[in-house]
Amino acid sequence: MILAIVVIVILAIGVGAAVVLLRPAATPSITLWYNSTGHYGDTEPAVAQLIKAQIEATGKVTVNLQSEDWATYRADLAKGNLPMFLLGWYPDYFDTDDYISPFYSTSGAQSQGSFYSNATVDKWVTNESTTVDTTIRNSYFQKLQNQSATDVPYIPLWMTNAHVVYDSDISGVFLHPVVFKYFIMNKPGFDHITVGTTDSPTSFDPALAYDYFSGEIINQVFDTLLVYSPTNGTLLPGLATQVPSVTNGGIGTDANGNQTYTFDLRPGLKFTDGSSLNATTVKNAIQRVIRLNLAGSAEFLLEQVAELGRTPTIDTPNCPGPCTRIVFHLNKPVGLFNEIMSFSVAAPVPWWYNQTGAQQDVVNSVVKVTGEGPYQLTEPTLNQQYVLTKNSGYYNPGLYASFGIPTIPILNKIIINRYSDSSSLKLAIQTHQVNMAYRTLNPTDLSSLQGSAASLNLRVDIGTSPQIRFLVFNIKTAPFNDPNVRRAIAYAVDRNSIVTNVFHGFAVTLYSMVPPGFFGPDYSKPVFQTIYGSSPDIAKATSLLSNAKLAIGFYLFQANEIERPWT
Amino acid sequence: MPKQGSLLAYTVSRLILALPTLLILLTVLFLVLRILPGDPVSALEAGHRSTRDIAADKARLGLDQPWWIQYPVYLGQVLSGNFGVSLGSLYIGQPVLSVIAQKLPATIELAIGGMIVATIMGVGTGVLGGANRDKLPDVIVRLYGGIIWVIPVFWLGLMLQLVFAVGLHWFPPNLRYAADPVIYPSPTHITGLYTLDSLLEGSLDKFAISIDHLFLPSLTLGLVISGFFTRTVRANLLRTINSDYVEAARARGVPERFIVLRYAFRNALIPIVTILGLQFAILFAGAVLTEKTFSWDGMGTLLLNSIDSRDYAMIQGTVIVYAFIIVTISVIIDVVNGLIDPRVRY
Numbered sequence: 001m002i003l004a005i006v007v008i009v010i011l012a013i014g015v016g017a018a019v020v021l022l023r024p025a026a027t028p029s030i031t032l033w034y035n036s037t038g039h040y041g042d043t044e045p046a047v048a049q050l051i052k053a054q055i056e057a058t059g060k061v062t063v064n065l066q067s068e069d070w071a072t073y074r075a076d077l078a079k080g081n082l083p084m085f086l087l088g089w090y091p092d093y094f095d096t097d098d099y100i101s102p103f104y105s106t107s108g109a110q111s112q113g114s115f116y117s118n119a120t121v122d123k124w125v126t127n128e129s130t131t132v133d134t135t136i137r138n139s140y141f142q143k144l145q146n147q148s149a150t151d152v153p154y155i156p157l158w159m160t161n162a163h164v165v166y167d168s169d170i171s172g173v174f175l176h177p178v179v180f181k182y183f184i185m186n187k188p189g190f191d192h193i194t195v196g197t198t199d200s201p202t203s204f205d206p207a208l209a210y211d212y213f214s215g216e217i218i219n220q221v222f223d224t225l226l227v228y229s230p231t232n233g234t235l236l237p238g239l240a241t242q243v244p245s246v247t248n249g250g251i252g253t254d255a256n257g258n259q260t261y262t263f264d265l266r267p268g269l270k271f272t273d274g275s276s277l278n279a280t281t282v283k284n285a286i287q288r289v290i291r292l293n294l295a296g297s298a299e300f301l302l303e304q305v306a307e308l309g310r311t312p313t314i315d316t317p318n319c320p321g322p323c324t325r326i327v328f329h330l331n332k333p334v335g336l337f338n339e340i341m342s343f344s345v346a347a348p349v350p351w352w353y354n355q356t357g358a359q360q361d362v363v364n365s366v367v368k369v370t371g372e373g374p375y376q377l378t379e380p381t382l383n384q385q386y387v388l389t390k391n392s393g394y395y396n397p398g399l400y401a402s403f404g405i406p407t408i409p410i411l412n413k414i415i416i417n418r419y420s421d422s423s424s425l426k427l428a429i430q431t432h433q434v435n436m437a438y439r440t441l442n443p444t445d446l447s448s449l450q451g452s453a454a455s456l457n458l459r460v461d462i463g464t465s466p467q468i469r470f471l472v473f474n475i476k477t478a479p480f481n482d483p484n485v486r487r488a489i490a491y492a493v494d495r496n497s498i499v500t501n502v503f504h505g506f507a508v509t510l511y512s513m514v515p516p517g518f519f520g521p522d523y524s525k526p527v528f529q530t531i532y533g534s535s536p537d538i539a540k541a542t543s544l545l546s547n548a549k550l551a552i553g554f555y556l557f558q559a560n561e562i563e564r565p566w567t
Numbered sequence: 568m569p570k571q572g573s574l575l576a577y578t579v580s581r582l583i584l585a586l587p588t589l590l591i592l593l594t595v596l597f598l599v600l601r602i603l604p605g606d607p608v609s610a611l612e613a614g615h616r617s618t619r620d621i622a623a624d625k626a627r628l629g630l631d632q633p634w635w636i637q638y639p640v641y642l643g644q645v646l647s648g649n650f651g652v653s654l655g656s657l658y659i660g661q662p663v664l665s666v667i668a669q670k671l672p673a674t675i676e677l678a679i680g681g682m683i684v685a686t687i688m689g690v691g692t693g694v695l696g697g698a699n700r701d702k703l704p705d706v707i708v709r710l711y712g713g714i715i716w717v718i719p720v721f722w723l724g725l726m727l728q729l730v731f732a733v734g735l736h737w738f739p740p741n742l743r744y745a746a747d748p749v750i751y752p753s754p755t756h757i758t759g760l761y762t763l764d765s766l767l768e769g770s771l772d773k774f775a776i777s778i779d780h781l782f783l784p785s786l787t788l789g790l791v792i793s794g795f796f797t798r799t800v801r802a803n804l805l806r807t808i809n810s811d812y813v814e815a816a817r818a819r820g821v822p823e824r825f826i827v828l829r830y831a832f833r834n835a836l837i838p839i840v841t842i843l844g845l846q847f848a849i850l851f852a853g854a855v856l857t858e859k860t861f862s863w864d865g866m867g868t869l870l871l872n873s874i875d876s877r878d879y880a881m882i883q884g885t886v887i888v889y890a891f892i893i894v895t896i897s898v899i900i901d902v903v904n905g906l907i908d909p910r911v912r913y
Binding site for chain 2: 071357360413419
């Protein structure tokens with residue numbers, strides 16, 4: 001009897017052990033992170049689900065989905081806590097370099113959370129950003145993009161759409177790639193229009209603003225040395241009389257061998273409060289941005305990208321006197337200095353602006369935002385309503401005369417109302433509570449409005465936005481430290497499926513981190529399409545994953561917990 | 568020294584007890600925010616600036632210090648009436664109290680509107696149900712009380728928007744006031760309550776526009792809260808309607824309608840007054856989602872945005888103001904209770 005029990009127990013143990021040991025190896029798992037609080041709209045979970053299914057189609061890995069709110073997400077990606085995640089990018093300055101150096105230079109890649117570092121690539125980035133020669137730049141941009149598809153620290157996925165829905169009788173509406181220009185719009189029989197948006201501004205002080213909506217308002221209220229054409233990214237003289245180039249002598253070299261950019265201002269410029277705007281004002285404004293170096297600002301564009309340094313060398317050779325010439329001496333040559341001088345961070349501000357911190361937009365119900373642009377900000381109810389009123393003394397009403405727009409601004413007032421989300425904005429334009437809805441309607445709402453536009457007497461304009469969306473790998477973290485795993489995922493992703501199923505066609509597939517069709521010399525090259533194809537190649541993805549030694553199950557219990565020290 | 572058991576002594580003791588409540592809340596909130604992952608500087612800068620720059624900015628703002636060093640500094644500021652400046656993207660650099668002062672009237676206006684709707688609907692349906700026990704109106708009222716209580720506020724808001732704004736065009740879909748201040752100028756800022764400011768300005772047109780915009784959000788918030796009132800009023804009315812003094816009145820031939828309204832309802836109202844006060848506090852919390860649904864720029868929207876950007880100072884300030892309002896209402900209720908029923912003072 002006892003013997004029988006012992007035999008049964010031994011057999012039971014043996015069978016149990018066999019079941020455990022002989023069962024098929026569990027599929028290794030990886031984690032895909034995404035933002036859960038709508039920073040990129042409400043489509044993010046659907047995108048993550050699709051990518052998960054596409055990767056899992058290889059049968060070699062399972063993909064766990066994890067999400068975080070935006071503040072945590074940004075902190076974690078910078079700390080290297082996210083091994084694979086979805087991210088987006090909107091350009092700071094309108095140059096191809098802004099899609100290259102923030103991603104592939106060692107310092108840029110660190111802030112993107114990929115921690116990619118390649119000494120040769122760093123050298124190429126430096127070379128493309130320090131020359132204005134388009135042939136040389138093209139050569140480096142091609143090399144950089146080719147290398148990006150080989151190393152795959154990022155997988156470009158799609159370009160988001162730009163859209164605007166408006167009363168059909170409004171004219172002069174252009175989905176400009178850099179700044180939406182209200183001052184060229186017209187509505188016959190009306191002297192103003194109302195606009196709805198879901199965007200929120202940070203501040204209208206150029207020394208602090210670093211978000212789309214703040215920049216959009218700043219661009220209506222302030223002019224910069226150079227401004228953009230009404231329809232595309234071509235630079236035109238703004239406060240300055242010409243766009244500096246080597247040919248016209250605006251780009252040169254000083255006695256120390258440093259590159260210089262020289263701008264000549266129009267004479268007699270004034271801010272709307274009557275204070276003068278001359279070369280000294282511009283110099284002080286640039287120095288103020290760098291001196292203040294406010295948290296969250298775009299100061300680094302002047303100090304680091306434009307190579308002005310912490311203590312910029314800026315000459316104003318004809319001050320006192322006409323005080324119209326300003327010469328910037330750069331620490332290193334920079335090919336995109338003109339683009340940075342047209343970004344909101346370089347907008348001159350009056351001498352009386354706060355020199356020890358950000359200028360408050362409103363103090364005791366009085367607006368303190370003072371520029372010299374086509375509009376003045378007159379009645380802001382913070383984070384709720386912004387009223388732009390025509391600057392009757394605008395110095396350059398004929399700016400766009402050669403484009404068939406004889407004088408700007410056209411409308412007396414632009415009233416911008418903030419809505420909490422896409423559905424509220426849709427209701428507002430649907431019920432004609434506002435004349436225009438600009439940023440941001442989700443694809444479903446946009447599709448619905450497009451369908452009913454004619455009956456609602458609305459127009460829906462859809463264009464491509466320079467905002468790109470992509471997948472990031474932290475290449476210091478297993479298994480993404482193996483390039484073959486990253487390449488396998490590049491083979492597996494199906495961009496067309498994302499564009500069709502999630503965005504109802506209101507997005508464009510992207511095969512390079514440099515989006516095509518936005519810049520004068522178009523350096524974009526669809527390298528991911530060339531190497532990985534337009535549609536998923538699951539066989540190649542599976543083969544690469546098989547060779548990547550994932551099957552040992554090492555990542556099976558990969559911790560998703562993130563250690564967070566108390567601070 | 569107020570005599571023990573006096574209303575004044577009771578009021579003073581309740582006020583003194585409110586202070587540690589606020590202090591404990593502030594402390595817990597401060598700690599929880601520091602435990603939570605993410606911080607305001609990373610939320611602003613990560614992805615654009617280098618890790619070194621982010622660390623430098625955190626150090627500049629004192630956020631690199633451990634919480635036990637940050638906390639006494641913050642507490643000292645708060646005790647001197649300074650709640651700090653915003654660190655979040657929307658109100659960066661602006662004094663917290665000044666932002667709250669701009670947003671608070673919107674939430675108060677919405678809460679009052681919601682309370683009016685909740686009271687009218689809750690008390691009305693409660694009386695209807697209680698007076699017609701187990702009859703069809705009572706069945707409908709009980710169903711209403713049960714269903715409306717569990718309907719998500721954002722869904723109800725969206726439905727009302729679709730029906731009354733998009734379908735019937737009776738009310739604007741969202742915002743606090745007309746989107747076009749050129750044609751419809753806003754009321755002059757006096758209290759920040761648009762309805763009250765319109766009346767103080769003597770403009771009935773502006774008052775009508777304010778009410779027009781207030782109606783749907785108030786209806787949404789009020790209807791959801793009203794379910795609780797309905798059930799409470801009905802239950803209290805049934806309790807009083809079967810009491811001895813009501814039976815006595817009935818025996819004397821007093822008409823039923825008179826009995827319900829004069830005797831039973833009045834007595835049923837006493838516990839409801841207490842509940843009304845407490846519901847007002849809950850109403851503030853419910854206003855967060857209602858504000859988002861109707862793009863109502865109040866404290867709820869402010870709190871949501873601040874949490875998203877880990878704006879420590881603004882979250883702390885907003886929650887403390889909420890807590891202060893709720894504690895104040897609760898003290899007032901306690902005092903009123905003490906006034907009505909002297910036994911609670913001892």
